[in-house]
Amino acid sequence: xxxxxxxxxxxxxxxxxxxxxxxxxxxxxxxxxxxxxxxxxxxxxxxxxxxxxxxxxxxxxxxxxxxxxxxxxxxxxxxxxxxxxxxxxxxxxxxxxxxxxxxxxxxxxxxxxxxxxxxxxxxxxxxxxxxxxxxxxxxxxxxxxxxxxxxxxxxxxxxxxxxxxxxxxxxxxxxxxxxxxxxxxxxxxxxxxxxxxxxxxxxxxxxxxxxxxxxxxxxxxxxxxxxxxxxxxxxxxxxxxxxxxxxxxxxxxxxxxxxxxxxxxxxxxxxxxxxxxxxxxxxxxxxxxx
Numbered sequence: 001x002x003x004x005x006x007x008x009x010x011x012x013x014x015x016x017x018x019x020x021x022x023x024x025x026x027x028x029x030x031x032x033x034x035x036x037x038x039x040x041x042x043x044x045x046x047x048x049x050x051x052x053x054x055x056x057x058x059x060x061x062x063x064x065x066x067x068x069x070x071x072x073x074x075x076x077x078x079x080x081x082x083x084x085x086x087x088x089x090x091x092x093x094x095x096x097x098x099x100x101x102x103x104x105x106x107x108x109x110x111x112x113x114x115x116x117x118x119x120x121x122x123x124x125x126x127x128x129x130x131x132x133x134x135x136x137x138x139x140x141x142x143x144x145x146x147x148x149x150x151x152x153x154x155x156x157x158x159x160x161x162x163x164x165x166x167x168x169x170x171x172x173x174x175x176x177x178x179x180x181x182x183x184x185x186x187x188x189x190x191x192x193x194x195x196x197x198x199x200x201x202x203x204x205x206x207x208x209x210x211x212x213x214x215x216x217x218x219x220x221x222x223x224x225x226x227x228x229x230x231x232x233x234x235x236x237x238x239x240x241x242x243x244x245x246x247x248x249x250x251x252x253x254x255x256x257x258x259x260x261x262x263x264x265x266x267x268x269x270x271x272x273x274x275x276x277x278x279x280x281x282x283x284x285x286x287x288x289x290x
Contacts, residue, residue, distance in 0.1 A: 070141045070158070070245060073165045078113040085110075089161075093169040113143065113156075113241075114263075120241045121260050123180065125253040129245075140246040141165075147239050148188040151175045183256050183273070184240075186280040191235040201228050206272075206284035218288060233260070233269050233287070256280075 067073065077084050091102040114120040124130060139160040146153050157169045175181045190197050204222035211217040223231060240258075254275040261268050272284035 067160075067163055067165065068136050070138060070165065070243070074113070074141075074143060074158075074243070075115075077165070077167075078111070078115045081110045087165060088167045092167065095169065095171040095173070097173055117241075117263070119236070119260055119262055119267075120243075121236065121258060123183075123240065123242045123259075124247070124257050126255055127257065129247050130257070130259075135245065138245045142244045144242040144244070145239055146175070146180075146184060146242060148184065148191075148236075149238060151181075151184070153178060179253075180256075183280060187240075187258070188237075190280075190282070191237045197232075198225060198228065200279065200281050201225055202281050202283045205282065207231070208284070208286040208288065210288050223285075231285070231287070236260070 077087055085105065085108060088105070088108065090105040090108070092108070094101045094103055122130075141158045143156040143158070144153055145155075151174065152172065153175045154170065154172045156167055157171070158165050159168050160166070175184060178184070186200075190200055203225040205225070205228060206220075207223045208218055208220050211219050256273045258271045258273070259268060260271070266289045268286075268288055270284075270286040270288075271282055272286075273280050274283045275281075
């Protein structure tokens with residue numbers, strides 16, 4: 001994992017030791033969980049000013065890095081219950097497939113985001129976008145849950161307000177009009193259908209991996225299609241996460257990069273896909289540790 005995530009990872013390790021891994025859940029289950037723990041109010045009901053919560057929760061002592069790089073902030077936001085409640089604009093707008101609802105501060109239940117998983121993923125269009133991950137000038141970002149079987153997306157919208165990252169809204173919606181929809185359909189089948197996967201790996205496949213004899217070097221080679229079966233990692237089949245940093249989402253992009261990152265162990269796999277003659281193909285695979 002990048003050095004910028006070290007503080008977040010340390011906090012994550014303390015958090016994960018006391019938590020029990022949760023079961024996978026669909027968007028319907030997620031919404032049901034919210035409704036069980038909070039009272040969702042319509043915009044009309046929130047006109048009663050007695051229900052409107054203060055914009056800021058009482059300040060708590062913060063780690064300095066939570067206000068800089070979004071990656072550092074989001075790990076702390078997910079792990080620290082008190083910090084999380086402080087960093088939400090209440091009443092929080094929650095859109096359930098275009099139905100506007102509100103969540104009050106006293107109704108919010110801690111959301112551990114992807115900390116209950118052993119990984120998180122990032123989906124970008126090109127390598128230049130990976131450089132944005134360390135950009136401290138970014139002031140707008142979002143975190144997505146992409147539900148592959150349901151073809152739905154749950155997006156958390158964050159803005160940097162007065163130098164502080166704040167959650168401003170959550171939106172659960174269909175992905176049919178999403179710029180990534182075509183690729184997501186492809187990826188779901190690629191991850192779940194082994195015959196389809198083999199047919200959509202270029203031959204030979206570019207392969208980059210850590211040098212077992214030198215921790216500071218990598219090996220660049222190729223894999224034949226039949227060798228892919230021996231090297232391929234386990235791919236997420238039900239849901240992905242994605243962190244966006246305000247970059248433009250290109251609907252007609254002919255390239256996608258999916259990074260699969262382990263939590264707290266330095267594990268990282270990077271998959272490079274290209275759209276060739278109307279079909280997505282995996283053209284490069286990197287298996288390295290940071």
